[in-house]
Amino acid sequence: MSDYVSFCIIGSYIILLNILFTKFNLLKDKKNTSFHKKFIESKIEPPFSGGIFLIITIFLFLDLHWLFKSLLLSIFLIGFFSDLNFFKSVNLRFYLQLISVLIIVYYLDLYIQSIRIDFIDNFLNNFFFKIFFTSFCILILINGSNFLDGVNTLVIGYYLLILIFISLLGNEFKSFIDIKFIYLLIFALSILLILNCFNFLLLGDNGSYVLSVFIGLYLIDLANQNILISPYFVMNLLWYPAYETLFSIIRKALLNKSPLTPDNMHLHQLIYLFIKKKINHTDYANSFSGLFINSYNLLIFYFAFQNYYNTKYQIFLALLSLIIYNILYKVLKSNLKK
Numbered sequence: 001m002s003d004y005v006s007f008c009i010i011g012s013y014i015i016l017l018n019i020l021f022t023k024f025n026l027l028k029d030k031k032n033t034s035f036h037k038k039f040i041e042s043k044i045e046p047p048f049s050g051g052i053f054l055i056i057t058i059f060l061f062l063d064l065h066w067l068f069k070s071l072l073l074s075i076f077l078i079g080f081f082s083d084l085n086f087f088k089s090v091n092l093r094f095y096l097q098l099i100s101v102l103i104i105v106y107y108l109d110l111y112i113q114s115i116r117i118d119f120i121d122n123f124l125n126n127f128f129f130k131i132f133f134t135s136f137c138i139l140i141l142i143n144g145s146n147f148l149d150g151v152n153t154l155v156i157g158y159y160l161l162i163l164i165f166i167s168l169l170g171n172e173f174k175s176f177i178d179i180k181f182i183y184l185l186i187f188a189l190s191i192l193l194i195l196n197c198f199n200f201l202l203l204g205d206n207g208s209y210v211l212s213v214f215i216g217l218y219l220i221d222l223a224n225q226n227i228l229i230s231p232y233f234v235m236n237l238l239w240y241p242a243y244e245t246l247f248s249i250i251r252k253a254l255l256n257k258s259p260l261t262p263d264n265m266h267l268h269q270l271i272y273l274f275i276k277k278k279i280n281h282t283d284y285a286n287s288f289s290g291l292f293i294n295s296y297n298l299l300i301f302y303f304a305f306q307n308y309y310n311t312k313y314q315i316f317l318a319l320l321s322l323i324i325y326n327i328l329y330k331v332l333k334s335n336l337k338k
Helices: 003-023 035-039 050-061 066-083 090-108 118-124 127-148 154-167 179-197 204-225 231-237 239-254 267-279 282-306 311-337
Strands: none
Touching: 003 050, 003 179, 050 066, 050 179, 050 204, 066 090, 066 204, 090 127, 090 204, 118 127, 127 154, 127 204, 127 239, 154 179, 154 204, 154 231, 154 239, 154 282, 179 282, 204 231, 231 239, 231 282, 231 311, 239 267, 239 282, 239 311, 267 282, 267 311, 282 311
């Protein structure tokens, strides 16, 4: 099948199926399936169909063993039933994620092999530690991405940027994912981004789960197989959803709250409130918030890409991002109290 035909097929089923979901009122978001999504006001009830198109794309065009696709399907289904409000318990969703991620990491035999810190790398030589550490990192990424999905364009745009910069590395770097599929996924995400920007669809828990796990595994493998790529370049690509989760855990611990207790004090939500206050339009504020955050991430990815092999440079860039995040969070939180 030619690339042109593949692009046409992807564009057709995304647009046509989403029209059908909208027309027949299928998979509509009633604003009661997520504590975080209820926070973002909107008069439109779009379908949470983004993940469906991603999993279709993976099954149709990814030339890999059925086991890998089936494991991704299991993650998708956890998110899908969460969107349908079948899994109301946050704890239940977390334990299902944990079990699925452990199975994926174990059966794919795909672990973080090195972070170029001898002390920790010695621990990574231990099987139980590396399966725990890898699973922990993927779970952080899943839940961070899910936090961010309350704002339109943010998650889709974020992972789209990651794939674009990875594609710029060319095909000389080895990975179990063919670069041609990455191009197809970039195309699919571009269409989803446009639809999501105008609130015609949502990525949904199903989409944020499968997208974060797929890209997380892809980047782990890319760093493992290519010594020229610093693992901290991967860290800079994934820093935002990961730090959003870690920051939330620490913030709630200081307030004596469970880390699994949802709230509406994440950075993207504060940015949404600030922009909404300035332009006084909820739907525009929604999409602009995601575009604003990803404009910053675009700069970070650009500078990280320039020296993807330089670990010291990547660490400096990561620390800079964390400092800027904390300063911005403090400023916006103070502004909210006024």
